[in-house]
């Protein structure tokens with residue numbers, strides 16, 4: 001089922017004394033979430049991700065705007081009638097109930113024609129548990145499970161009614177790094193198998209990039225960019241998005257466009273077509289550097305980190321706005337670590353220019 005948001009806004013009254021302005025947690029969302037896809041809502045803490053999810057679930061009422069599930073306007077539909085499965089940021093299982101009873105819980109309150117017999121409930125619970133591969137744990141209590149298993153029970157409980165829409169609020173946040181990786185692959189598999197439109201909230205860009213069909217990058221309640229993860233990474237609309245995606249993060253320099261060339265400090269780094277003469281922010285991805293003894297960008301060498309397949313060359317440049325520069329190059333390169341200076345050429349598709357005031361990406365051709 002596709003989901004459409006129209007000018008969706010949620011304001012909370014500001015409780016600070018003397019402050020009159022409201023907090024706009026979700027600001028004028030206008031977008032379509034395609035049917036059957038896994039979409040990530042990505043942004044820093046406090047940007048409005050949980051609020052957006054709770055508007056979709058019906059737990060919060062919007063201040064203005066509309067929500068459509070398919071063609072149906074659900075803006076005023078109560079949460080229990082929306083057919084939504086929700087895993088909360090702090091997923092809570094009922095400690096006194098077994099895994100089976102926890103999973104069956106959402107089925108117990110079905111009314112009228114939807115009402116199920118005990119046997120039907122048990123069957124549905126088992127079916128959902130098999131999908132998530134926790135069917136062998138059905139008689140245990142939550143405190144007899146690992147964190148990852150508990151997390152999967154919470155996901156199963158959200159799935160058991162076969163919702164039209166699955167909403168997951170940072171469902172992997174309490175897991176260690178390895179389990180996190182495993183569970184996110186599981187989630188991708190379950191989503192593929194069920195085809196349920198899923199919205200996954202995270203502040204972890206790597207997690208979002210790795211499992212999503214589409215990402216929505218948010219900042220302070222406002223959508224910055226939506227698109228396929230690779231497209232957003234390769235073509236960020238502004239400096240915020242460029243900085244938010246990628247590990248190690250993009251290197252940012254103060255630069256200047258002058259008569260068709262880009263300067264970083266005194267170095268004439270590359271040619272630029274279609275940009276006016278003015279100071280700019282320059283973003284260069286870590287993988288955008290090539291070692292070259294006659295390279296156009298010179299930096300003072302700090303050191304080299306060897307990581308097997310790649311090496312990271314760490315260097316300084318007075319124009320850097322993001323601290324030490326991290327350049328990732330193939331381990332086949334040899335770097336003379338005793339040299340005071342390292343010179344790079346920059347790959348044109350890995351360098352972006354941004355307006356100094358608005359921080360919007362400049363539309364220009366880099367050579």
Ligand SMILES: Nc1ncnc2c1ncn2[C@@H]1O[C@H](COP(=O)(O)OP(=O)(O)OP(=O)(O)O)[C@@H](O)[C@H]1O
Pocket residue numbers: 012013023024025043044045046047048049050051052089203
């Ligand atoms: N009930 C509320 N009353 C007032 N302000 C609220 C309320 N709920 C959230 N906010 C504010 O709205 C903004 C967005 O909060 P939200 O919980 O949606 O952020 P988030 O992106 O989910 O953050 P996190 O990654 O930390 O979970 C924050 O500034 C928060 O303080």
Ligand SMILES: [Mg+2]
Pocket residue numbers: 049050051089169
């Ligand atoms: Mg949140």
